[in-house]
Amino acid sequence: MKALFTLAWKRLLNRRASFLLTLFAVALSVALFLGVDKARTGAREGFGHTISGTDLIIGAPTGSVNLLLYSVFRMGNATAEVSWPTYQKLSARDDIAWTVPISLGDSHRGFRVMGTDHAYFEHYQYGRGESLRFAKGKEMDDLFDAVIGADVARELGYETGSPLVLSHGLGKADFGSGHENRPFRVVGILAPTGTPVDRTVIVSLEAITAIHVGWESGAKNPLSDSITEDMIRSFNLTPKTVTAIYAGLKRKGTILRTRREINTNKGEPLMAIIPGEALAELWSVTAMAERALLAVSIFVIAVGVVSILTSILTSLNERRREMSILRAVGARPGHIFGLLTLEAGLIGFGGAALGIVIVHVLVLIAGPIVMQRYGISLGGTGPGMTDLITLLAVTGASLLAGAIPAWAAFRRSLADGLSVKL
Amino acid sequence: MPSDTSSTDAIRVENLRFAWPGNPPVLDIKSFTLARGEKLFLRGPSGSGKSTLLGLIAGVLSPGTGTINVLGNDMARLSAAARDRVRADHLGVIFQMFNLVPYLSVTGNVTLPLHFSPARRKAVGAHPDEEARRLLGRLGLSDPAMLDRRVSDLSVGQQQRVAAARALIGGPDIVIADEPTSALDADARDRFIELLSEEASRTGAALLFVSHDASLARLFDRAVDLAEINTAGVTA
Numbered sequence: 001m002k003a004l005f006t007l008a009w010k011r012l013l014n015r016r017a018s019f020l021l022t023l024f025a026v027a028l029s030v031a032l033f034l035g036v037d038k039a040r041t042g043a044r045e046g047f048g049h050t051i052s053g054t055d056l057i058i059g060a061p062t063g064s065v066n067l068l069l070y071s072v073f074r075m076g077n078a079t080a081e082v083s084w085p086t087y088q089k090l091s092a093r094d095d096i097a098w099t100v101p102i103s104l105g106d107s108h109r110g111f112r113v114m115g116t117d118h119a120y121f122e123h124y125q126y127g128r129g130e131s132l133r134f135a136k137g138k139e140m141d142d143l144f145d146a147v148i149g150a151d152v153a154r155e156l157g158y159e160t161g162s163p164l165v166l167s168h169g170l171g172k173a174d175f176g177s178g179h180e181n182r183p184f185r186v187v188g189i190l191a192p193t194g195t196p197v198d199r200t201v202i203v204s205l206e207a208i209t210a211i212h213v214g215w216e217s218g219a220k221n222p223l224s225d226s227i228t229e230d231m232i233r234s235f236n237l238t239p240k241t242v243t244a245i246y247a248g249l250k251r252k253g254t255i256l257r258t259r260r261e262i263n264t265n266k267g268e269p270l271m272a273i274i275p276g277e278a279l280a281e282l283w284s285v286t287a288m289a290e291r292a293l294l295a296v297s298i299f300v301i302a303v304g305v306v307s308i309l310t311s312i313l314t315s316l317n318e319r320r321r322e323m324s325i326l327r328a329v330g331a332r333p334g335h336i337f338g339l340l341t342l343e344a345g346l347i348g349f350g351g352a353a354l355g356i357v358i359v360h361v362l363v364l365i366a367g368p369i370v371m372q373r374y375g376i377s378l379g380g381t382g383p384g385m386t387d388l389i390t391l392l393a394v395t396g397a398s399l400l401a402g403a404i405p406a407w408a409a410f411r412r413s414l415a416d417g418l419s420v421k422l
Numbered sequence: 423m424p425s426d427t428s429s430t431d432a433i434r435v436e437n438l439r440f441a442w443p444g445n446p447p448v449l450d451i452k453s454f455t456l457a458r459g460e461k462l463f464l465r466g467p468s469g470s471g472k473s474t475l476l477g478l479i480a481g482v483l484s485p486g487t488g489t490i491n492v493l494g495n496d497m498a499r500l501s502a503a504a505r506d507r508v509r510a511d512h513l514g515v516i517f518q519m520f521n522l523v524p525y526l527s528v529t530g531n532v533t534l535p536l537h538f539s540p541a542r543r544k545a546v547g548a549h550p551d552e553e554a555r556r557l558l559g560r561l562g563l564s565d566p567a568m569l570d571r572r573v574s575d576l577s578v579g580q581q582q583r584v585a586a587a588r589a590l591i592g593g594p595d596i597v598i599a600d601e602p603t604s605a606l607d608a609d610a611r612d613r614f615i616e617l618l619s620e621e622a623s624r625t626g627a628a629l630l631f632v633s634h635d636a637s638l639a640r641l642f643d644r645a646v647d648l649a650e651i652n653t654a655g656v657t658a
Binding site for chain 2: 011015326331
């Protein structure tokens with residue numbers, strides 16, 4: 001066995017160009033497969049860790065995935081809002097321990113602005129029940145105070161005390177459509193969480209109302225520029241609506257009943273979702289695409305393995321002489337079979353190992369960028385079971401593929417005997 | 423596979439008939455022997471069935487009827503694996519040309535049989551590469567620079583001597599050489615046979631040398647013409 005291993009290895013080294021090409025084909029295919037898998041796992045873990053400790057999310061009726069996406073992940077927009085009196089009624093329910101109102105719809109240089117109150121800092125949890133922590137400063141106190149996420153601070157270079165201007169609607173361009181006369185001040189910077197919170201500007205609910213003074217019609221009132229800060233402070237800034245409400249229950253056991261009662265609320269129609277359930281629904285939607293991607297990448301691996309088969313099969317004729325020499329010095333047909341299978345296995349193993357290395361190097365390099373752009377953490381996906389299983393499966397498949405040319409050589413070495421007519 | 427040391431014949435063929443499936447017999451030999459340590463010249467033009475005979479003796483072909491006794495082993499009764507073992511332990515083979523495995527070094531080619539025969543590996547001892555170099559030196563290949571060259575860069579004469587060293591390593595009982603000198607010029611040819619015979623004598627190996635060139639017969643103990651002992655194809 002050791003002798004065959006040595007022979008197979010020397011032969012591969014001798015045919016370095018074709019060996020390396022086939023090796024790279026396998027390595028790239030394995031890297032693609034593992035890359036897709038790691039992105040998938042990373043996305044799931046990232047999404048799953050974004051909210052915890054919240055029993056129900058309540059909003060205006062829409063799809064449960066949609067409500068989850070805009071209320072937690074700041075993706076997409078709410079089509080309708082919940083009125084302030086209804087929010088107050090919900091907060092007063094006996095079975096609800098706490099509520100966090102959130103109001104979305106504005107942006108600051110590409111980052112979402114969220115209006116909320118003190119309860120957010122007290123009750124919002126992510127990961128495994130971790131609460132928000134301040135890296136610098138404190139919660140908002142004044143009407144024009146803002147707390148910013150870690151990415152906002154880093155990307156825009158803000159410190160506590162930095163002024164910032166909030167615009168109505170989304171988009172990086174603040175010109176013309178902006179609320180230039182509503183300057184805010186950074187009072188707190190949150191520690192990184194790896195969730196969309198890092199990319200959010202947090203202000204009070206009243207501030208959201210305040211920045212819309214003069215915009216009640218949906219377009220800028222020409223007179224709004226003449227409204228001073230002091231005038232705004234004197235207005236009644238109680239919000240008319242909120243976008244969504246996070247709620248915690250007094251007793252978890254009542255969750256289904258509470259949800260049903262909210263969903264069948266008389267008066268304003270409402271919708272309550274359980275975050276985990278909505279996430280599961282989201283995964284069932286994305287599972288199709290994931291499966292398609294995985295299937296494609298498995299096919300790419302199959303192509304890689306077939307390229308091993310092809311490279312060995314095409315070399316068989318030129319190696320006929322070599323086989324009969326090996327037979328002459330005492331090799332059994334089984335040795336010939338083993339030699340060729342081993343070569344295929346070595347290429348498969350080497351290619352898969354290289355592919356795993358490529359993926360992990362890419363994760364190291366691209367991980368921080370992906371985290372920053374998409375909030376997906378690839379960091380927690382170090383070498384693991386998937387890599388090991390992939391390595392073994394690709395090696396196994398290569399050995400199997402190698403058995404085809406090996407069988408051909410086996411048959412031929414029986415027929416050829418010692419004399420090969422070239 | 424222990425060889426029967428009481429047997430005086432290295433090879434004894436009796437009443438051998440062999441035909442490829444669906445073809446008339448190519449071999450029909452009443453009797454053919456090679457004594458231990460004997461150097462025999464077997465003359466056989468191409469198409470005389472010599473390749474088939476060598477394949478049978480070496481155990482890569484399965485005999486038809488008759489007896490092929492190699493060092494006391496009845497090849498007709500042994501399994502394919504057991505015949506492979508007899509060949510690995512007791513036979514050295516030199517081909518007409520292209521004897522060497524291109525991806526192995528010179529010494530790697532010489533020590534190749536040791537991978538397949540524990541007995542020969544044991545006979546060589548702990549340092550097979552040294553033994554390979556010693557054999558190559560005796561066959562006139564002592565230049566260390568030559569040992570580092572790719573085998574495909576060697577001259578045909580050098581390649582054949584490397585093949586001879588490989589056939590001799592580990593002290594096999596029989597060396598079979600199938601037209602090993604047909605690609606060499608006259609001087610190189612005589613020198614090659616001389617060295618091969620010398621080394622075979624030293625290790626006590628019997629030499630079965632096959633060639634179509636009858637003029638070489640003078641260099642051997644005894645000469646046999648395959649056409650005379652093989653009656654297959656002779657119309658009665």
